[in-house]
Amino acid sequence: MCRMSGEVPPPMSGTCGCCLNGDMYIFGGCDDNGQTNQLYCVNLLDGIYTWRKVNHKSGSPPSPRDKLSCWVFNGRLIYFGGYGHKQLDDINNNRSFLMDEVSWVDDIYWGWNNEVHMFDPTSASWSEPHTSGCDPDPRAAHASVTLCHKGYVCGGRIRETRTSDIYCLDLESWTWYEIVPASNVPMGRSWHTLTAISDSGLFxxxxxxxxxxxxxxxxxxxxxxxxxxxxxxxxxxxxxLWHTACQGKDSDVIVFGGSCNYILRVDTGHCNDAHVFQTQPYPLFRICEDYIAKNVKNCKMLEKQLPFVPPKLLPAVQKII
Structure with a gap:
């Protein structure tokens, strides 16, 4: 655990985090005053861990929102969807903003969106790419992942329902298309994770x-x-639900934290454990590493033979131990 300094973000939920060139960015979320559209950044490699609030130099940031997602591609951060609020004058496209009919105050309305916004850290600029094709319905609490030059969206909440549909956005041509599965599909859901495990596999x-x-x-x-x-x-x-997931070694998927209860009804069940999912057979080198590291302390003969392990294998085994 390290002490972080600088312009530390306020306590929030439903933020969207991603990493680019050693910097971690978090955008949006919900704090004590409701949804926000602030962007913060911290370098994870310099050992200083100083937060800074990112102020844009051009363009307009997305409206305040939470439970959105992000793709990282070609040095840029590309945000999709979420739940948030807009002023009535800013709602000029019913296709991109689906109003929550029970949530409005004066001329401010809450709802779901399917907007695509892009932030370029080099120029500190926001832009809204023009997309074409079959775009997904406005949603929040969905899952997304970047695979090659495409961004995938799976499931999420659309008003009172939850879906498991899959859409893909070509991040070079900005063309949307729906992927219609050729087999049985998972049950509709929100607050799940989607992780790339190969050039063509998603978990x-x-x-x-x-x-x-x-x-x-x-x-x-x-x-x-x-x-x-x-x-x-x-x-x-x-x-x-509401956990995080990332790809580990040898296509493992590591899931951490989240909740095991419906957190809006019960303020318990928060988790701090990690689960490792083996999605592919391990290579022989990995099997040898794991076996030696697991058994060396319980086998005196193996412990004595450890210094004679091949030089290529020894550092990896010692690191695991």
Whole structure:
């Protein structure tokens, strides 16, 4: 644990975080005053960990929102969707903003959007790319991932329903298209994660179901064949929602934190454990590392033989131990 200084962001939920060139950016979220559209940045490599508020030099930032997602591509941060508020005069396209009919005050309306906004850290500029094609419905609490030059969106909440549909945005041509799966699809959900595990594979885990129940199922989607495959794993009794996930070594997926309850109804069930999902067979080198590191302390003979492990293998084993 390290002490962070500078322009530290206020306590928030529903923010959107991403990393680019060693810098971690967080945008949006909900603080004590409601949704925000502030952007903060901290360098994770310099050992100083000083936050700074990022002020743009040109363009207009997105309206205040939370539960959005982000793609990182070609040195830029590309944000999609979310739930937030707009003034009535700014709602000029019913296709991009779906009003929440029970949430409005005077001329300020809350709702879901499917807008695409881009931030360029080099020029500190915001822009709103013009997209074409079949764009997804406005939504929030969805999951997204970048794969090559494409950004994928899966599921999320659209008004009172939750979906498991998949859309793709070509980040070079800015063209949307829907991917219609060729097999059984997961149940609709929100607050789940989607993680790239190969050049064509995406791993989906957990979330909140249509009937507001925490989920623990895992699925793998092949973007080439357009097929879903349910993934067996040892954590079926440990549901998660609003967690984080990232790709680890050898296509592992590491899931951390979140909640095992519907957090809007019960303020308990917060989690701080990590689960590792093995999505691909491990190479022989990895198997050797794991076996030696796991058993060296319990086997005196193996412990004595450790210094004779091949030089290429020894540093990796010592690091794991």
């Amino acid at each position: 989906l885990f957990g979330g909140l179901s249509i009937d507001c129940k925490p989920m623990s199922d895992g699925w793998v989607f092949d973007v080439g064949t357009k097929k879903w495959r349910e993934f067996e794993h040892p954590y079926m009794n440990k549901p998660r």
